[in-house]
Amino acid sequence: MTTGMIFALLMIVFLIIGLMMGHPLAFTLGGLAVIFGYLGWGPECFGMFINRIYMTVMNNYVLVAIPLFVLMANFLDKSGVMEGLFESLRYLLGPIRGGVAMTVIVVATIFAACTGIIGASVVTIGLLATPPLLRYGYRKELIAGTICAGGTLGILLPPSIMLVLMGSYAGIPVGELFMAALIPGMLLSGLYVAYIAIVCWINPAWGPPMSKQERDALDKKKILADSIKNLIPPALLIISVLGSIFAGVATPTEAAAMGAFVSLFMMIAYRRFSWKVLKESVVATGTITSMALMIVVGATCFTGVFIGLGGDELVSQAILGMGSKWGAFLAMMVIVLVLGMFVDWIGITMICLPLFVPIAEQLGFHPTWFVMMVAINLQASFLTPPLGYAFFYFKGAGGAADQISMMEIYRGITPYIFIMLLGLIICGLFPATILWLPGMMN
């Protein structure tokens, strides 16, 4: 092992230490790049920082989709379309055991197919669904787990800013990744619904159905009509945004802009538009976009130094040293899973993908399949303790979520982590789940 490699290894160790000290990830990454670049390389490496920041982050047309998808999510969030959908669908599924929790997954899946960020979906669905779920007497663990896992689908199901970033840095067309993510995303969503059905069947007290009086008091025709009415706008949005990308009519960036534009009109149509709401959406878009892309800025400096010190060789030696092809694959998946406990998905994408994709290709794995496996794996990073970002959004939203303790959240998300791993194994055993749709496109 060279001195450079030891420095590279120390970079990862200090990254986790620095993060635990509460410093923003973006500046921790950048600061470590400066320190280790200086120690292991010399001050002449600093010129590379600006070059990387400008060439790979700022001057990157693919990433232009990120602020636009975030804007679209904020507009949709404010339009209240998810509220209407949740209200009508919960009466539809309410009579079944666990039905309201299943509604959360269904609405979260639809929301995920409209937007590409997780913060907004967990907060919105948490605020929307927690009070009725508590009122019906659902088990608190189930409530917390369902909302966190459902909201997290936003980052996997297309459109997703994670897939935009991955496509850009793994050199795979974003449209192809969007196609590839469709079946795995739906699979996870289906597994969540199945899990709710099974636990509520075994323990009826976990998810009591709507009472008979409440059911009889409802106008069934009106509920059906409302459901359809509330399903049409998001369905149109999904078809126009994803459809135009899949049909090759628009680039993901253009589709993101059109999606944001249409969502703005939806906000007006739902009579939720005001200058105050517009300002809030615009400012929220600014901070979320800047937060995400500043991590990319810090991370591009970090990986530049890490690779320059021979860290890529160190990683590839360690992974190929596993002996077999699948041993190496397993090692990479475990690294992503373990890093996901501490570092957020942007940091992991920026650090791991440039190192892992060449190794995966060398081993003979299909790059799209491999990147998608990392994407599914990263779903778990939102839920794995100690740092599951999903439950911080859930808790941070306040409201009825305050009645659910941190321990209940931890217990509630644990089964969902295992379901995610099950989904990962299914997609690993049956690569067609990932590769079939993109294959159709070509």
Added chain:
Amino acid sequence: MELIRKILKGIDAVTEWTGLIFSWTVLLLMGVMVFEVITRRLFNSPTVWTFDISTQIYGFHFMLLAAYTLLHKKHISVDIVVMHFSSKLRALIELFTYAVFFFPFMIIIFHEGFLYARESWAIREVSYSVFAAPLYPIKTVIPVVAALLLLQGASQFIKRLYYVAKGREL
């Protein structure tokens, strides 16, 4: 003390206003892209400038909002460990991490970004596209943002320092 308080207030106000004003550029970005889609798909007459311009607006937007995001503590950080510490220890850790990570990074970005932008201005650099968009303004954004972040970081640093020394917020 009164002077320092005024200066810090001034810095925070500058950051606040740059954030509130420049966050609107995302609507401009949306407008440019929508215009491009309509002209190309509907009227079949693509423009040469939207590609360059949209990329530059995007770069300008997320970079310029970095200081505002810092002021409002929206940069992702992990407080699960430090939340168990006393507020004085937390302030001390914050001073340490700013000194070790934040300032070195931002000083380097400011210095190197300044050289990078100066070179671009010297040759009046333009993009390779047909439109040949000037690149020096967008490259100048890098040192400007680094300066804004340095100011905002200094404001945060001094506030924490005061807290450690005096035991109350400035």
